[in-house]
Amino acid sequence: xxxxxxxxxxxxxxxxxxxxxxxxxxxxxxxxxxxxxxxxxxxxxxxxxxxxxxxxxxxxxxxxxxxxxxxxxxxxxxxxxxxxxxxxxxxxxxxxxxxxxxxxxxxxxxxxxxxxxxxxxxxxxxxxxxxxxxxxxxxxxxxxxxxxxxxxxxxxxxxxxxxxxxxxxxxxxxxxxxxxxxxxxxxxxxxxxxxxxxxxxxxxxxxxxxxxxxxxxxxxxxxxxxxxxxxxxxxxxxxxxxxxxxxxxxxxxxxxxxxxxxxxxxxxxxxxxxxxxxxxxxxxxxxxxxxxxxxxxxxxxxxxxxxxxxxxxxxxxxxxxxxxxxxxxx
Numbered sequence: 001x002x003x004x005x006x007x008x009x010x011x012x013x014x015x016x017x018x019x020x021x022x023x024x025x026x027x028x029x030x031x032x033x034x035x036x037x038x039x040x041x042x043x044x045x046x047x048x049x050x051x052x053x054x055x056x057x058x059x060x061x062x063x064x065x066x067x068x069x070x071x072x073x074x075x076x077x078x079x080x081x082x083x084x085x086x087x088x089x090x091x092x093x094x095x096x097x098x099x100x101x102x103x104x105x106x107x108x109x110x111x112x113x114x115x116x117x118x119x120x121x122x123x124x125x126x127x128x129x130x131x132x133x134x135x136x137x138x139x140x141x142x143x144x145x146x147x148x149x150x151x152x153x154x155x156x157x158x159x160x161x162x163x164x165x166x167x168x169x170x171x172x173x174x175x176x177x178x179x180x181x182x183x184x185x186x187x188x189x190x191x192x193x194x195x196x197x198x199x200x201x202x203x204x205x206x207x208x209x210x211x212x213x214x215x216x217x218x219x220x221x222x223x224x225x226x227x228x229x230x231x232x233x234x235x236x237x238x239x240x241x242x243x244x245x246x247x248x249x250x251x252x253x254x255x256x257x258x259x260x261x262x263x264x265x266x267x268x269x270x271x272x273x274x275x276x277x278x279x280x281x282x283x284x285x286x287x288x289x290x291x292x293x294x295x296x297x298x299x300x301x302x303x304x305x306x307x308x309x310x311x312x313x314x315x316x317x318x319x320x321x322x323x324x325x326x327x328x329x330x
Contacts, residue, residue, distance in 0.1 A: 025037060025038075025039075027052070027146060027148075028143065028144070028145075028146035028316065028319050028320065028323075029051065029052055029055040029059075029146045029316075031315070031318075031319035031322075032055075032146075032312060032315030032316040032318070032319045033051075033055070033303075033307050033312060033315055035051045035055075035303050035307075036051065037050060037051055037052035037055075037146075038050045038051070038052065039051045039301070039303065040301060041054050041300065041301055041303060041304055042054065042093070042096065042097075042298060042299060042300045042301060042304060043297075043298070043299045044096075044097050044100035044101065044104070044296050044297070044298055045100075045101075045104055045296050045297050046297070047100050047103070047104055049096055049097075049099075049100050051303070052146065052147070052151060053096055053099065053151075053154075053155075054092060054093065054096040055092075055146060055312070056145070056146060056147065056151070056155070057091075057092035057095040057096055058088065058089065058092035058309065058312055059145065059146055059312075059313075059316055060092075061088045061091055061092050061309075062088060062309055062312065062313040062316070063313075065084070065088065066313070075308070075309060075310040084309075085308050085309045085310055086309075088309040089308070089309050093298070093300075094293070097293050097296055097298055098289070098290070098293045099155075099158050100296075101289060101292050101293045101296055102158050102161050102162050102165070102289065103158065103161065105165055105176060105289070105292070106161045106164070106165060108175070109165060109168065109174045109175060109176060110174075111161060111164050111165055111168065111174070112164075113157060113160055113161065113164065114164070117160040117163075117164065120160065121153065121156050121157070121160065124156060125153070125156075143323075144320060144323070146316070162289075165285070165289075166282055166285050166286075169281060169282075169284075169285040169288075170278055170281045170282065170285075176285065176288065178281060178284060178285075182284070183277070183280050183281050183284045186280070186283075186284045186287070187275060187280050187284075190235040190283070191235055191236050192233060192234070192235055192275060192280055192283065193233070193234065193235075193236070193249065193272060193275065194231065194232065194233045194272070194273045194274065194275050194276040194279065195231070195232055195241075195249055195270050195271060195272050195273060196221045196229070196230075196231055196270070196271040196273055197229070197230045197231075197232055197241070197245075197268055197269070197270055198221050198224060198227045198228070198229055198268065198269045198270075199227055199228045199229075199230075199263065199265050199266045199267070199268045199269075200226065200227045200260075200266050200267050200268075200269075201227075201266050201267075202266065202267055203260045203262070203267040205226065205227070205267070206227075206260035206266075206267040206268070206269055207260055209224060209226075209227065209269065210257055210259070210260065210269055213257050213269070214257060217255075221271070228265070228266075231273070231276065231279075233275065233276045233279030233280060233283065234283075235283070236250075241270075242261075242263050242264070244261050244262070244263070245261050245263060245268060245270055248261045248270055249270045249272055252270070252271065252272045253272075254272055254273070254274070255271060255272070255273070256271065256272070257269050257270070257271045258270040258271070
């Protein structure tokens with residue numbers, strides 16, 4: 001709990017706009033760019049965003065592209081009218097702005113992390129330490145990402161602040177709660193649907209289950225063994241379900257089960273259900289925050305124009321190489 005409390009204290013400083021006394025710049029991102037991790041690389045609605053929080057997203061995006069390309073990406077390639085280099089910088093900027101908006105709205109709404117949130121953050125940390133093979137190994141992996149423990153916990157705090165704000169909206173509390181009829185109108189515009197999805201390892205298993213479900217309408221899919229069950233609420237084409245699954249669902253009457261649909265996970269049975277009101281509010285809330293982020297006043301510092309995604313990623317790889325390979329957990 002002490003680690004989570006320390007993160008909460010750092011989050012309070014972040015939300016209040018107060019900065020701790022600066023230490024000499026260091027770390028992977030500083031070595032890669034020469035920009036101090038705590039330097040204000042951008043402001044969002046007047047709120048300063050440290051460079052490290054932007055560089056985290058840029059490093060993740062560059063690493064993903066390099067993995068997909070099997071090497072150095074073609075930074076000059078077209079990406080929707082932008083070079084891939086400019087597109088990646090913009091994507092990282094959008095992620096950093098979104099986090100800043102979460103923190104801004106939490107402050108405006110008087111939303112703080114609860115004791116349950118802090119306990120959950122401690123459990124998350126313990127699980128990550130266990131998966132890494134120990135705390136030293138986990139801290140080393142964070143260092144190779146350009147983060148320290150406090151940085152990692154602040155990103156975790158953003159996640160829980162988002163969940164807390166969303167819960168307030170669902171319960172109708174605070175300025176971000178939807179007005180009467182607003183979510184219904186949103187659901188109609190977006191074409192939201194809810195569905196039960198049962199996924200089996202094979203079509204034969206799915207077909208056997210379908211016979212039982214059709215012969216026993218009282219059979220609850222969540223209690224059906226031998227498969228993965230999910231209740232999904234989504235908009236058509238958002239990637240929650242495959243096109244084949246969406247096509248099968250669209251042809252169904254309410255509470256009717258589909259024939260088995262082949263997916264990457266196996267063979268799925270689908271059933272359209274009444275729209276899940278809570279899930280619809282959660283989707284509506286996410287769109288509201290994205291709209292706030294898209295309309296935010298964003299100002300980038302001079303340092304932002306002094307690097308490209310390519311130069312950043314090159315410097316990052318050099319800095320990592322100089323530190324040597326990460327040690328496997330003992």
